[in-house]
Amino acid sequence: MFNNSRRGRLLAVAAVAALTLGVTTACGSDDKPADNAAGGSTAAAGPVTITLQTFGGGKNFGYKEAVDKWNAEHKDITIKYDNLTDQFEQVYWPQMIQWLQSGAGAGDVVGIDEGGMGLAKAHPEWWADLGEFGLQNRKADFADWKWENGVTADGKLFGLGTDVGGMSLCYRRDLFEKAGLPADRDEVSKLWPTWDDFVKVAHKFQDKIKDTKFVDGTNTLYNVVLVQEAAKNGNVSYFDKDNNLIVDKNPAVKSAYEFAQKISQEGLTAKLRNFTPEWNTGMKKSQFATLGCPSWMLGAVSGDGGAGPDFKGKWDVAAVPGGGGNWGGSWLAVPKQSKHPKEAAQVLDYLTGKEAEVSVFNFAGNMPSNVQAQQDPAVQGAKNEYFNDAPVGDIFAKSASALQPVFLGVKHAQVKNAVESVVSAIDDGSVPYANGWKKLVDDAVKAAG
Amino acid sequence: MSLHVDAGRPTRAPMPPGRRHVRPRSGRSFLTWLDLKAAPYLLVSPYYLLFLIFGLFPLGFTLYYSFFDYDLTGTVEWTGLGNYTAMLADADFWKAVVNTLAMFVIATVPQILLALLLANALNKRIKFQLFVRLGVLLPLVTSVVAVAVVFTQLYGRDWGVVNWVLGWFGADPIDWKAQRLPSWIAIATMIDWRWTGYNAIIFLAGMQTIPKDLYEAASIDGASRRRQFWQITIPMLRPTMIFVVLNSTIGGLTLFSEPTTFYNGNVHGGSDSQFQTVSMFIFEQGFREFDYGYASAAAWLLFLLILVGSAINFLLIRRIGGNK
Numbered sequence: 093m094f095n096n097s098r099r100g101r102l103l104a105v106a107a108v109a110a111l112t113l114g115v116t117t118a119c120g121s122d123d124k125p126a127d128n129a130a131g132g133s134t135a136a137a138g139p140v141t142i143t144l145q146t147f148g149g150g151k152n153f154g155y156k157e158a159v160d161k162w163n164a165e166h167k168d169i170t171i172k173y174d175n176l177t178d179q180f181e182q183v184y185w186p187q188m189i190q191w192l193q194s195g196a197g198a199g200d201v202v203g204i205d206e207g208g209m210g211l212a213k214a215h216p217e218w219w220a221d222l223g224e225f226g227l228q229n230r231k232a233d234f235a236d237w238k239w240e241n242g243v244t245a246d247g248k249l250f251g252l253g254t255d256v257g258g259m260s261l262c263y264r265r266d267l268f269e270k271a272g273l274p275a276d277r278d279e280v281s282k283l284w285p286t287w288d289d290f291v292k293v294a295h296k297f298q299d300k301i302k303d304t305k306f307v308d309g310t311n312t313l314y315n316v317v318l319v320q321e322a323a324k325n326g327n328v329s330y331f332d333k334d335n336n337l338i339v340d341k342n343p344a345v346k347s348a349y350e351f352a353q354k355i356s357q358e359g360l361t362a363k364l365r366n367f368t369p370e371w372n373t374g375m376k377k378s379q380f381a382t383l384g385c386p387s388w389m390l391g392a393v394s395g396d397g398g399a400g401p402d403f404k405g406k407w408d409v410a411a412v413p414g415g416g417g418n419w420g421g422s423w424l425a426v427p428k429q430s431k432h433p434k435e436a437a438q439v440l441d442y443l444t445g446k447e448a449e450v451s452v453f454n455f456a457g458n459m460p461s462n463v464q465a466q467q468d469p470a471v472q473g474a475k476n477e478y479f480n481d482a483p484v485g486d487i488f489a490k491s492a493s494a495l496q497p498v499f500l501g502v503k504h505a506q507v508k509n510a511v512e513s514v515v516s517a518i519d520d521g522s523v524p525y526a527n528g529w530k531k532l533v534d535d536a537v538k539a540a541g
Numbered sequence: 542m543s544l545h546v547d548a549g550r551p552t553r554a555p556m557p558p559g560r561r562h563v564r565p566r567s568g569r570s571f572l573t574w575l576d577l578k579a580a581p582y583l584l585v586s587p588y589y590l591l592f593l594i595f596g597l598f599p600l601g602f603t604l605y606y607s608f609f610d611y612d613l614t615g616t617v618e619w620t621g622l623g624n625y626t627a628m629l630a631d632a633d634f635w636k637a638v639v640n641t642l643a644m645f646v647i648a649t650v651p652q653i654l655l656a657l658l659l660a661n662a663l664n665k666r667i668k669f670q671l672f673v674r675l676g677v678l679l680p681l682v683t684s685v686v687a688v689a690v691v692f693t694q695l696y697g698r699d700w701g702v703v704n705w706v707l708g709w710f711g712a713d714p715i716d717w718k719a720q721r722l723p724s725w726i727a728i729a730t731m732i733d734w735r736w737t738g739y740n741a742i743i744f745l746a747g748m749q750t751i752p753k754d755l756y757e758a759a760s761i762d763g764a765s766r767r768r769q770f771w772q773i774t775i776p777m778l779r780p781t782m783i784f785v786v787l788n789s790t791i792g793g794l795t796l797f798s799e800p801t802t803f804y805n806g807n808v809h810g811g812s813d814s815q816f817q818t819v820s821m822f823i824f825e826q827g828f829r830e831f832d833y834g835y836a837s838a839a840a841w842l843l844f845l846l847i848l849v850g851s852a853i854n855f856l857l858i859r860r861i862g863g864n865k
Binding site: 177179182183186189190193211214215363365368369370373374377379506509513514516517519520521522523538539 | 613614633693697698699700716718719720721805806807809811812813815828829830831
């Protein structure tokens with residue numbers, strides 16, 4: 093037995109030295125839909141299982157209730173909802189690319205974050221043509237940019253929008269009260285029309301309260317400021333519209349970085365990086381009092397993995413300093429390798445439809461990209477019970493129709509990952525503030541190369 | 542437990558005298574031929590077939606692609622030695638090399654010393670011998686990831702037990718994942734927790750092959766216990782030691798799971814790659830950046846590193862116990 097495990101270790105050496113084959117095959121054989129053995133190609137033999145793969149923290153895509161409802165009503169198609177990880181750039185997307193490229197392993201319906209759409213569009217061969225299943229008629233349901241982003245370079249419809257970012261700031265009203273700040277959301281919004289005001293409020297808070305930091309870390313607000321500034325600089329962030337890297341030239345990136353450095357240097361951050369176990373614990377242990385909140389972040393906070401039920405009513409939602417912004421938002425697509433593309437397209441149609449997106453909004457808070465869902469009274473008038481009955485419909489739905497997309501290049505996900513590492517590294521002290529910007533640009537160039 | 546390091550080597554079947562020129566014409570003589578000549582090869586062939594498919598082929602494949610600029614989602618272009626020259630100038634690669642070597646030293650040196658002492662203690666007459674000996678192996682049967690997850694919590698910056706205990710002595714909390722040396726130490730303890738007992742058992746097996754009369758003779762000559770350990774046990778353990786050190790070298794230089802789990806499954810190894818090992822670097826280049834050619838070249842450089850590291854250690858260990 094001992095020799096075996098040693099042998100295993102020796103083999104592991106060979107596997108790492110010879111990584112290519114080993115790992116791709118291991119990944120490829122991973123996650124086969126359960127129906128293969130039973131149903132196979134004769135689809136009529138039994139119910140078809142459609143695997144839905146997503147990512148995200150907390151309630152992630154928020155499909156739990158919508159999927160339960162579908163499964164209760166449909167005997168012929170069962171949805172298996174599988175949220176793989178909370179990390180898109182670092183875990184989900186690289187894995188998905190391998191599955192797509194190798195032709196096995198991906199689910200029947202998969203979620204793609206905006207950061208992956210540039211690459212997804214450039215690879216029409218990965219995707220089933222949704223036009224074949226009649227989904228072209230859904231065009232009126234979406235804003236033009238949301239629709240166009242789901243069409244490949246050669247004109248094939250492959251993805252439909254799930255949610256859009258929108259922007260707000262989540263805050264702990266109980267801690268604000270403790271610090272002698274107003275707790276009411278309208279008054280809080282008035283405290284910080286600009287980010288400079290926000291920093292002033294932060295210092296006031298920090299003077300009174302020592303064991304809770306005002307902000308989670310550098311990374312969340314870095315992203316918030318980045319999308320706000322991008323909107324002022326031609327709606328581009330790391331890449332220009334010809335896919336040239338412009339990290340060093342785009343003033344939006346520099347402004348966002350400088351803001352991140354400022355809040356870190358002035359001791360306002362809890363030095364936690366979003367979507368890590370420490371960050372989740374940080375919410376449960378009240379390590380920070382505010383959080384940049386695109387609509388989908390509400391689910392990440394209220395979900396069991398996030399702050400969870402103990403903090404119900406203690407969080408609230410205020411306006412974000414510096415005006416709106418569009419961070420995040422996703423699409424669903426059907427990989428070509430799916431054995432049941434027709435059923436998968438049916439499921440995709442349902443999940444991006446009005447009814448399901450309204451259900452997602454009420455369950456998790458993700459703002460629908462479906463225009464009809466946005467206009468639904470159930471969304472417009474919605475209040476989020478977890479966030480002290482904040483009128484989230486009013487906050488997000490109003491601005492949703494006016495949101496502008498930020499252009500994201502083919503290698504956006506890789507560059508984002510490299511940049512965010514540096515933005516976190518200046519916060520945890522491993523990269524000195526003086527070297528941060530240079531390292532950010534250098535690492536971005538490397539990741540894009 | 543024997544140490545068949547060369548267990549896979551095919552042994553030539555002894556040739557039966559007189560039957561050498563008998564041609565396998567009838568069914569019976571074919572069976573004899575099969576039994577005597579072919580069987581040994583047939584019996585070892587599964588190993589070699591698997592090795593060919595999962596060992597040799599990927600090795601060659603990796604070497605081949607290390608000469609290409611191979612982007613999984615894009616182009617495949619010949620670059621010759623371009624990947625290798627770029628890598629030798631890549632500060633990130635060297636950082637990973639330093640991390641790997643540092644963690645290897647921090648983990649392995651105390652581990653082997655501890656394992657030796659542990660084995661020596663287990664070699665004595667003690668109660669519940671079997672139970673105790675099995676006990677030191679227990680950490681080995683827990684999964685690497687489980688070990689890493691638990692240790693990661695112990696080494697938490699804000700809520701970890703280690704910082705809490707250090708706090709009793711007035712120490713400031715250490716950010717184990719942000720600072721280089723602390724992160725190495727944290728990871729080294731994970732490795733040691735898992736492998737010390739294993740190596741101790743190997744040493745124990747080695748110790749039990751040492752003839753008792755050597756110790757008896759030494760006792761009669763008045764050698765102390767300590768002297769016996771250093772002058773008899775250690776020199777006699779040399780073959781075992783070579784095996785243990787080479788295995789630890791290979792394991793240590795290909796370290797992957799512990800540091801990856803320590804950073805939440807992210808192969809970047811800390812916000813500034815504080816504890817990114819070469820294996821993680823390879824994985825990051827290959828499966829995060831999708832630069833297969835570059836990753837393949839890094840894999841081959843790691844292979845060379847392991848060869849050199851093993852050779853150095855082999856030469857060092859061979860000198861143990863003076864001249865023989």
